[in-house]
Amino acid sequence: xxxITLCYRKVIDSSSETLWEKMVFExxxxxxxxxxxxxxxxxKYQHFxxxxxxxxxxxxxxxxxxASVTGYITQxxxxxxxxxxxxxxxxxxxxxxxxxxxxxxxKDISKHQVAINxxxxxxxxxxxxxxxxxxxxxxxxxxxxxxHLLKLIPFLSIDTLKV
Amino acid sequence: MYxxxxxxxxxxGFIKSLLVGAVSAPVVFEACKKDAAAELAEDTASATNTGxxxxxxxxxxxxxxxxGPFPTKSPxxxxxxxxxxxxxxxxxxxxxxxxxxxxxxxxxxxxxxxIWHCDAEGNYSEYxxxxxxxxxxxxxxxxxxxxxxxxxxxxxxxxxxxxxYQGRATHIHVHIYKxxxxxxxxxxxxxxxxxxxxVALVNGYSKGMSGYTYNKSDNVFSDDSTGLQIASVxxxxxxxxxxxxxxxxxx
Numbered sequence: 441x442x443x444i445t446l447c448y449r450k451v452i453d454s455s456s457e458t459l460w461e462k463m464v465f466e467x468x469x470x471x472x473x474x475x476x477x478x479x480x481x482x483x484k485y486q487h488f489x490x491x492x493x494x495x496x497x498x499x500x501x502x503x504x505x506x507a508s509v510t511g512y513i514t515q516x517x518x519x520x521x522x523x524x525x526x527x528x529x530x531x532x533x534x535x536x537x538x539x540x541x542x543x544x545x546x547k548d549i550s551k552h553q554v555a556i557n558x559x560x561x562x563x564x565x566x567x568x569x570x571x572x573x574x575x576x577x578x579x580x581x582x583x584x585x586x587x588h589l590l591k592l593i594p595f596l597s598i599d600t601l602k603v
Numbered sequence: 604m605y606x607x608x609x610x611x612x613x614x615x616g617f618i619k620s621l622l623v624g625a626v627s628a629p630v631v632f633e634a635c636k637k638d639a640a641a642e643l644a645e646d647t648a649s650a651t652n653t654g655x656x657x658x659x660x661x662x663x664x665x666x667x668x669x670x671g672p673f674p675t676k677s678p679x680x681x682x683x684x685x686x687x688x689x690x691x692x693x694x695x696x697x698x699x700x701x702x703x704x705x706x707x708x709x710x711x712x713x714x715x716x717x718i719w720h721c722d723a724e725g726n727y728s729e730y731x732x733x734x735x736x737x738x739x740x741x742x743x744x745x746x747x748x749x750x751x752x753x754x755x756x757x758x759x760x761x762x763x764x765x766x767x768y769q770g771r772a773t774h775i776h777v778h779i780y781k782x783x784x785x786x787x788x789x790x791x792x793x794x795x796x797x798x799x800x801x802v803a804l805v806n807g808y809s810k811g812m813s814g815y816t817y818n819k820s821d822n823v824f825s826d827d828s829t830g831l832q833i834a835s836v837x838x839x840x841x842x843x844x845x846x847x848x849x850x851x852x853x854x
Contacts, residue, residue: 460674477786503730511677528667
């Protein structure tokens with residue numbers, strides 16, 4: 441029996457369209473602008489990439505800015521967004537996530553790009569049907585499994601595997 | 604009519620070619636790798652822009668479920684007065700007043716004040732070595748908080764008395780911003796020392812004071828000869844401590 445966890449990396453940037461994504465985009469940008477000033481008190485740099493390359497400790501910005509999206513993550517009710525089973529329903533539960541800043545700029549919000557990596561709970565990978573994974577939550581009920589068929593869409597990957 | 608159909612076919616072909624490109628792009632399989640250097644390089648922006656998880660999933664089923672939950676505006680989780688988050692230690696209330704030197708040193712209203720300090724063992728909240736965050740999202744940013752100054756320039760935080768770590772005296776970090784988030788001042792608050800002081804009473808929690816760095820040897824506080832950065836700290840271990848300080852900014 442293979443037990444896997446999945447990771448979905450949800451990228452959010454200026455082209456994101458849903459209300460939730462827009463709120464994450466705007467609030468994480470505002471927080472980035474505030475927090476990055478601590479790492480560049482002489483205002484030498486504009487871009488997140490420059491801070492990471494030149495300022496020791498600037499990688500803490502991933503963690504520091506993540507507080508701006510905590511409330512939005514909670515609003516997801518532990519359900520990974522966008523990832524649907526073959527019946528068109530969201531079903532993947534997460535308890536762990538990691539926020540990351542991909543790019544940003546102090547002066548240009550359109551350069552702001554973040555990602556939230558959602559890590560699924562443990563799943564049993566029973567079989568592969570056509571291009572879909574046949575998976576179930578680990579809990580067995582009445583000797584049969586409640587299964588889902590899932591296609592690996594872009595940005596969705598198998599994170600851990602236990603054979 | 605024919606022309607329209609041709610145009611549609613062309614468009615379909617174009618969309619298909621885009622899809623093939625997107626699906627075969629290695630970024631799909633690399634997506635969850637934490638190669639920070641590659642991700643952070645500015646020139647990768649166009650590569651990661653090729654698909655946000657939703658827009659490239661058009662070859663799978665569309666969402667077919669009841670709408671919701673509906674998102675609501677949610678402030679940063681820093682915005683709270685009690686920053687304890689279940690951390691144990693002697694209770695401490697921190698009262699920080701922000702004064703404006705450009706306005707007769709009167710209290711500055713509406714400023715944002717961030718504070719952060721270490722726990723009783725001397726550790727800060729931050730991402731650890733593991734890739735994942737704990738299940739309790741709310742406690743991830745323990746001992747970090749943000750408040751908005753009142754009409755007198757005052758903010759109040761409820762926390763625990765900080766521990767200490769190698770090379771530093773007991774301290775609290777402070778970052779003061781204008782209401783629009785522009786930085787006004789980054790500073791640190793020092794604690795009074797000597798017999799009967801809170802630092803002496805707490806005695807470094809379980810660590811003791813062996814190897815402790817006092818203010819005069821601290822690389823941040825050693826040049827603070829007038830004690831401007833040293834707060835007033837009263838109280839006891841049983842009753843809890845109260846810290847107060849007035850910090851001046853040019854706003």
